[in-house]
Amino acid sequence: MRSTCFYWLSGSMLLVLATAGCNNRAPQFAPNRMAMIEAQLVDEHQQQITQELTELFGTPDDPRVPEGVDLDVELLQMAAGQAGYEKDEYGHEYQQRGLYRQHCASCHGITGDGRGPAAAVLEPYPRDFRPGVFKWKSTRLASKPTDDDLLGVLQRGVSGTAMPSFGLLAPEQLDALVEYVRYLAIRGQVERELIATVADELDFDPAAGTTDEPFVPAEDEDDQAMVDDVVASIVQSWQSPTEQIxxxxxxxxxxxxxxxxxxxxxxxxxxxxxxxxxxxxxxxxxxxxxxxxxxxYDDWNQAVFDFRQRSATLAAQIARDRENLPGLDSSLAKSARERLTSESRRLKQRGQVSEELLAPQLARPxxxxxxxxxxxxxxxxxxxxxxxxxxxxxxxxxxxxxxxxxxxxxxxxxxxxxxxxxxxxxxxx
The missing domain is CATH 1.10.760.10 (Cytochrome c-like domain)
Structure with a gap:
């Protein structure tokens, strides 16, 4: 008898395919809104980071590889895009595309954030690749997995979860999926580090939502150096994992x-x-x-739990500030109202992000x-x-x-x- 997970996944895959068939818009990588909101980045910086990530890594249909990043573009092309084959000028199929979307996106999501259409009904949730942390590997705890580690998970599947074995795929197809998982992880790590670095290095006013220091690497040498340093640090963390076995x-x-x-x-x-x-x-x-x-909680669920706890703390603070507002001296009331407006805007943003997140699951030994x-x-x-x-x-x-x-x-x-x-x-x- 097939498991309930099978039917959920089958239905979710049909949803993915149906959506792909009736929506002509090319899919985009979803920004890491939780990290951006936690860093209190203004909208301008959020948009500029997203634009820079597209410059560096391309799109789900057309991936790019930043200079110095050891990723095989041909393998990425096999995994990226809509499932099917590219055709030459004579209509002959010559290159497979879309392996990731065909086999992985219904659970792991287009962005690799672990929030695909089927994710909400699964326990444990599918892996969020973006932090670059992988559980089943031969290397030391803080080290990255080897390609063989990732390949082994694909070949074996993960017993007791919805992650099946893909052992029947051809070796080159498996290599393409391994490469694409590495790509999503490296992209996700670069995004997180850029968010943290921009928040630390550039001036902005979270309360007003403004900045006089835009993040434009194409026009500013310091911003470009910031990007280069972030990419180099992430690349370094992925180098020679076999030495850490x-x-x-x-x-x-x-x-x-x-x-x-x-x-x-x-x-x-x-x-x-x-x-x-x-x-x-x-x-x-x-x-x-x-x-x-x-x-x-594991680290992935702990991050969501902490985000929601901080949102609850902010909501309680706003409620107290509103309660105390009538008793304030007129000279203080104006600044208090401005602070309340700013905090309420932050809370609304956090609420919008919370709705996108999956409810935290406790880790089951x-x-x-x-x-x-x-x-x-x-x-x-x-x-x-x-x-x-x-x-x-x-x-x-x-x-x-x-x-x-x-x-x-x-x-x-x-x-x-x-x-x-x-x-x-x-x-x-």
Whole structure:
């Protein structure tokens, strides 16, 4: 029997295709309004940042690659645009287009913000690529994933979620999707950094909504240098991720062939560690590896929760200011009214953005006893996950966070935990 998710996704894809067929307007990347409003950017700066991003990265139909960014334009062209094939002057199909829109946009959205048409009914929500944070990878916690990491997620899918396997796609098609995900992530990171940098470097009046320092890199050398620095810093963070792969010490790795007694001993040692206050596994996964404790947000949902909390705080402040207004001296009342007008405008903007966001979902720790592991169930997958933690989530690492720093557990102990966790695999059969 097909899952409910299948029917939701199928219906959402039909909606996407129907919309694409009756709307002749070319799709555009949605600006990161939450980040812009949090930075209190004036409208002029918001529009100028959006224009600069188009200059740098193009559009969903026609992607560009900024100078110095290691992305393959031909692969991006395969993933970008409407699903189908480009034709030559004789009407012959010669280049595939639109792989991302065909396979990914219904969940992850055109912009890669995780807010596609199907997203609201899914738990967990689809990944928002824009922060450049990825959960299932072989590299250190703060490092970017390798291409093989992203490819592996596409090939495997993510068990227990709506993310299916795309293993039946041709290798070049998978490479195109990997490249496009990197493109969306790099674009999203550049956008966030430009927002923060413009807010920090240029003068503007949030209350009046005006600025005497426009952001125009094409006409201002300082603005262009600002853009170049931001792009260079993001590019640097994506360079050589293979050098950040977590490689276990061969001396601590268990033998390929172990007796039943040796395996049982390691599993029991792992169970004891799992229950121990040192590892703290039971704080979230429960002593039976099933009684999960749902109490925290991941980074993506935490950002939305914090945004709404700050909006609620602002609303409460506005209510207090209005209540106090009649008692103010006339000399203070004018400035108080101006402040109220400005704050009310800010609150309205925040409310409009909140309506676009998905309601925050608490992070659900894995019910390990089910034997279903989202990021892969190989021993090395679980070792790296326990060693480094899961990026963007409350799941902490137990191993060395960086070379030369001791971890909470030794590598041998982490391998014992791996054996214990993998002992649940038979439960998924």
């Amino acid at each position: 977590v490689e276990p010490d061969p001396q601590t790795m268990p033998a390929d062939e172990r007796t039943d007694a040796q395996m049982a001993e390691s599993i029991e040692a792992g169970r004891q560690l799992f229950l121990s206050p040192r590892a703290k596994c039971t704080d979230c996964h429960g002593a039976d590896a099933r009684s999960i404790v749902v109490k925290d 894995r019910e390990l006893a089910d034997g279903v592991f989202r990021g892969g169930d190989r021993s090395i997958d679980l070792f790296r996950r326990i060693h480094q933690g899961v990026a963007g989530t409350p799941m902490p690492g137990q191993g060395s966070p960086r070379p030369g720093v001791e971890g909470a557990l030794s590598e041998q102990e982490i391998w014992q935990l791996v054996d214990y966790v993998r002992s649940f695999l038979h439960n998924s059969d």
